Amino acid sequence: MSSQAPVVTRFAPSPTGHLHIGGARSALFCWAFAKAQPDGGGGGGGRFMVRIEDTDQARSSEESARGILEDLAWLGIEWDDGPMLEVSRLSEPGSASTSGDRPAVRVIGANARPVGPYFQAQRVPIYARFLNQLVDSGRAYPAFETNEELEAKRKAAVAAKQTYRYDRAAYQQFPTPAARRDRMKQADTHGEPYVIRFHAPSEEIVVRDQVLGDVRIAAGELDDFVIRKADGFPTYHFAVVVDDETMGVTHVMRAQEHLYNTPRHVALQKALGFRTPVYAHMPLIFNPDGSKMSKRDKAKAARKAVKDAMGKDPAITPRSLAMSVGADAKNLADFIAGENDSLDIAATLARHFNIPLPEVEIYDFRNSGYLPEAIVNFIALLGWNPGMKQSDGKDLEKFDLAFLARHFSIERIGRSNAKFDRAKLLSFNGDYLQQLSDDEFTRRFIAWCRDSQPATAAALERQFAANLPALIRMAKPRAKVLRDVLKVIEFALVPDDQLAFDSAAVQKSLRANNDEGLGILKRFAPVLESVEPFTPDALHTAMETFAARELPADPAGKSNLGKLAQPLRVAITGSGVSPPVHDSLACLGRARAIVRLHRCLEAAQAR
Numbered sequence: 001m002s003s004q005a006p007v008v009t010r011f012a013p014s015p016t017g018h019l020h021i022g023g024a025r026s027a028l029f030c031w032a033f034a035k036a037q038p039d040g041g042g043g044g045g046g047r048f049m050v051r052i053e054d055t056d057q058a059r060s061s062e063e064s065a066r067g068i069l070e071d072l073a074w075l076g077i078e079w080d081d082g083p084m085l086e087v088s089r090l091s092e093p094g095s096a097s098t099s100g101d102r103p104a105v106r107v108i109g110a111n112a113r114p115v116g117p118y119f120q121a122q123r124v125p126i127y128a129r130f131l132n133q134l135v136d137s138g139r140a141y142p143a144f145e146t147n148e149e150l151e152a153k154r155k156a157a158v159a160a161k162q163t164y165r166y167d168r169a170a171y172q173q174f175p176t177p178a179a180r181r182d183r184m185k186q187a188d189t190h191g192e193p194y195v196i197r198f199h200a201p202s203e204e205i206v207v208r209d210q211v212l213g214d215v216r217i218a219a220g221e222l223d224d225f226v227i228r229k230a231d232g233f234p235t236y237h238f239a240v241v242v243d244d245e246t247m248g249v250t251h252v253m254r255a256q257e258h259l260y261n262t263p264r265h266v267a268l269q270k271a272l273g274f275r276t277p278v279y280a281h282m283p284l285i286f287n288p289d290g291s292k293m294s295k296r297d298k299a300k301a302a303r304k305a306v307k308d309a310m311g312k313d314p315a316i317t318p319r320s321l322a323m324s325v326g327a328d329a330k331n332l333a334d335f336i337a338g339e340n341d342s343l344d345i346a347a348t349l350a351r352h353f354n355i356p357l358p359e360v361e362i363y364d365f366r367n368s369g370y371l372p373e374a375i376v377n378f379i380a381l382l383g384w385n386p387g388m389k390q391s392d393g394k395d396l397e398k399f400d401l402a403f404l405a406r407h408f409s410i411e412r413i414g415r416s417n418a419k420f421d422r423a424k425l426l427s428f429n430g431d432y433l434q435q436l437s438d439d440e441f442t443r444r445f446i447a448w449c450r451d452s453q454p455a456t457a458a459a460l461e462r463q464f465a466a467n468l469p470a471l472i473r474m475a476k477p478r479a480k481v482l483r484d485v486l487k488v489i490e491f492a493l494v495p496d497d498q499l500a501f502d503s504a505a506v507q508k509s510l511r512a513n514n515d516e517g518l519g520i521l522k523r524f525a526p527v528l529e530s531v532e533p534f535t536p537d538a539l540h541t542a543m544e545t546f547a548a549r550e551l552p553a554d555p556a557g558k559s560n561l562g563k564l565a566q567p568l569r570v571a572i573t574g575s576g577v578s579p580p581v582h583d584s585l586a587c588l589g590r591a592r593a594i595v596r597l598h599r600c601l602e603a604a605q606a607r
């Protein structure tokens, strides 16, 4: 490969679902490697490309492709080359402070190299050219066996205790390239289905992997695999090899599960006279229990919830459950028996049992209220580390995209499996949230809420208007993910006449000691009506003044504010746990606070 050629890495997702956390990690490493290349100046000399591998027409969808691109953009992993995507500046971090003279949207991929199309399904004529080249040079041939015939051959091999490998019957049947071309033409004219197979080489194949070292495949091990399917689309192996060459890819960095495919790619490159890019296969990502992290984890969690529920209540059966959740009884029974891992059923059951499903895809983490910078930082550590120490001697673990773009190197990618430690990710996210300014925290929460819970966002904006930032800020110290804010401020969203008062809290804070709390609340009610202005500070002062004047001093000199604050908290929020009472009161506003206080007094007296 010419030393002048710019480094080009690529992320090549198949648009068959959401962006998986492992895919995001692959994309991040490819991006970081390209950005870490010198350009004679400040770095960023390489290019990062996204190519959509949609040749499996039955499983691919435009919607998934778009979702994957949006998730990448959300993470801040932007491609130089690839499909164009408009992103709204408003949803970008820090955009609250950006000046108004910038355009409201910008386009990722607007300055792409002209090596597209970036969707494989649109590249079929390019593949056809190279397929013809292989047929003409005798390295590929049409094969007409039906699936049943192939299956019979496979069974016969198994019965004879031999490894099945396609027997090249079709190659022998039409011995010359010209005879094969004629046969293909004839079949094309009559719409007769056939595949094209690669005539695999008989020599040893060596994959020089930058992470794993040399991987050798003995001579004769490769079979004559299919490179064009009966539907006319190339197989993954063929498309990837043609694209990597024609799109100028210099470095292929992907998960180790593809290592098994790489010898096929190297063999095809040789047959086509292509260059072989640098390969680096990255470690797999495992759950802490040693299982591979996958979408199936969601089904496992839902199945466990069903089994727990059935264990507790024998009246719950697959049939009764199917009735209550409105699912097909057979599908549900199969799901419970572990015979299918339907994501739809898992989601339905999770809603029914009110349990969270483990996040696996970027979409899930977004939905739970993780920050992109926390995810990017965390996934960068799945199989890589910068090998640096902080000033306190601990390993440096917290860094951003700009740091990665300066320090990423293939040499520091590990060989062993990476472990996905959810507790660590949550703690990273909590740290990142707490580091945001109050304004940025508020902005991020509102953006998240509009995206993930639009109805709640609308209700919040309608009910609280100018008080909304104060309400959200109040939840900040208690939030590890943005979704936590909802739990903290839930009390304020409930209509005043529907707020339920937790009976244990009422007992403890209002009725105990001969209705001590109840009495204090009654005496405080007129104060609450007249506090002016109704702000956190003024409310706090009013509560302190009242406590100092009205409540018997504690002999140990301990503040007696709690004697007022606790009953007031129950009255305002319905429970004994909430953010500071003066903040909660200010967010509700005077009128609502007073309605709640009187409702609580009535409810407590009626018990």
Ligand code: GLU
Pocket (backbone or CB within 6 Å): 011, 012, 013, 014, 053, 240, 253, 254, 258
């Ligand atoms: N389309 C493949 C996948 O999604 C990409 C493999 C590759 O990077 O070559 O797994």
